[in-house]
Amino acid sequence: MIECHGLQWGAGGRALTPPLDLQLAAGSLTAVIGSNGSGKSSLLKVMAGLDRPLAGRVDVNVPLLGGVSYLPQQQHVDRQFPIRLAELVSAGFWRSRLGRSERQARLRQTLMDWGLLDLQTQGLHALSGGELQRALLARLSLTDAQVLLLDEPEAALDDVGLRLLWQHVERWQQEGRTLVLVSHNLAGLERKNCEGLLIARSGCIRAPIRQFMAERQRLGQVA
Numbered sequence: 665m666i667e668c669h670g671l672q673w674g675a676g677g678r679a680l681t682p683p684l685d686l687q688l689a690a691g692s693l694t695a696v697i698g699s700n701g702s703g704k705s706s707l708l709k710v711m712a713g714l715d716r717p718l719a720g721r722v723d724v725n726v727p728l729l730g731g732v733s734y735l736p737q738q739q740h741v742d743r744q745f746p747i748r749l750a751e752l753v754s755a756g757f758w759r760s761r762l763g764r765s766e767r768q769a770r771l772r773q774t775l776m777d778w779g780l781l782d783l784q785t786q787g788l789h790a791l792s793g794g795e796l797q798r799a800l801l802a803r804l805s806l807t808d809a810q811v812l813l814l815d816e817p818e819a820a821l822d823d824v825g826l827r828l829l830w831q832h833v834e835r836w837q838q839e840g841r842t843l844v845l846v847s848h849n850l851a852g853l854e855r856k857n858c859e860g861l862l863i864a865r866s867g868c869i870r871a872p873i874r875q876f877m878a879e880r881q882r883l884g885q886v887a
């Protein structure tokens with residue numbers, strides 16, 4: 665579903681890792697891990713088509729428009745932008761074929777699912793960090809995209825929010841969607857039994873998260 669061929673990425677013309685060759689199957693869940701500044705978010709942006717690679721290429725076997733959904737880190741959201749929470753979430757309907765009444769029903773249900781119904785008329789500037797994160801995830805959960813790229817989806821969420829997130833991740837997997845998420849929460853990922861991709865200057869390593877946990881001492885800092 666996602667293939668990287670000799671991929672190099674980075675800022676200011678400086679590649680962050682040696683060339684990466686990678687194949688992620690449809691329906692897979694991959695956690696991108698690595699220390700601060702190693703290049704995880706930058707990799708996700710290249711996969712999402714938001715940044716160009718320095719070398720090599722990424723092939724995503726779905727249309728980039730509508731086939732791929734990207735969850736940014738919330739510091740990239742302009743909180744002064746004059747829209748209400750419900751309008752932000754509704755952006756998930758972009759390219760949807762649902763009619764007006766179906767959209768209204770689905771929006772209401774999604775706001776309820778994420779505990780946001782009472783906040784739907786609130787401006788973005790008036791939301792807490794966790795509320796904004798839930799809204800961004802609610803927007804993502806309205807899309808039909810087959811590829812979901814999530815940059816630190818756990819950020820700012822409380823226990824209830826985390827439970828909702830992982831319930832959705834499970835559902836998206838059952839629906840056969842391909843998920844790539846950036847995380848620093850290795851212990852949490854180990855419990856989900858997911859695949860990892862360690863981003864490091866010396867080279868990227870792909871292995872189950874439990875293996876990274878087991879070899880933490882030998883590998884040094886991995887998240």
Ligand SMILES: Nc1ncnc2c1ncn2[C@@H]1O[C@H](COP(=O)(O)OP(=O)(O)OP(=O)(O)O)[C@@H](O)[C@H]1O
Pocket residue numbers: 674675676680698699700701702703704705706707
């Ligand atoms: N717009 C930019 N201009 C210049 N350098 C940048 C830019 N964006 C990122 N970088 C640099 O590229 C490197 C990788 O950044 P990136 O955000 O991908 O790291 P990360 O692994 O996601 O880090 P973190 O765990 O801290 O979120 C860092 O050294 C960062 O300073």
